[in-house]
Amino acid sequence: MPVESADEIEEILEYETIAVVGCSSTPGKAAHDVPKYLLDHGYDVIPVNPFADEIFGREVYDSLTDVPDGIDxxxxxxxxxEVSEIVDAALERDDVRVIWTQQGIRDDEAAARAETEGRAVVQxxxxxVQHRRLAA
Structure with a gap:
């Protein structure tokens, strides 16, 4: 079962390093504004986007496979x-603890695979919104 309870989400929000797949360089887009908010609130945000070189003054990686640092x-x-392919790439890494799909995004089959591999899933x-509600 994907994570639903406030307590479980609050626990996940304690992790520090977030790789944002589909991070946008365009202000005003949720894929830009949400990671910027997270960065501004102390998270280590790693942008992943094959069409950008730099976002928020940070190096951007083409894929999760290219990220050399640990990811929570x-x-x-x-x-x-596209979620299934991204989840597969995340599952190839030993460091990823949580798969989180943003509002309006879900893949129940990929979520089940991730959970079978011992990863928490939020869909x-x-x-x-969850950070503002529970951690801010």
Whole structure:
């Protein structure tokens, strides 16, 4: 079962390093504004986007495979049809503890695979909204 309880989400929000797949360089887009909010609130945000070189003054990686540093949470800002492939890439890494799909994004089959591999999954929820509600 994907994570639903406030206590579990609050626990996840204690992790520090978030790789944002689909991070945007365009202010005003949720895929830009949400990671910026997280960065401004002390999280180590790692932008992942094959079409950008730098976002928030940080190096951008083409894929999760290219990220050399440890990742606690993979936050996904891509269409639901792309989630399965991203989850597979996350599962190849030993360090990823949580898969989080943003509001309007879900893939129940990929979520089940991640949970079978021992990863927590949050689907169809905005990380910024949850942070404001539970941790701010």
């Amino acid at each position: 949470v993979v936050c996904i800002f891509r269409p639901s049809g 169809d929820r905005c990380m910024k």
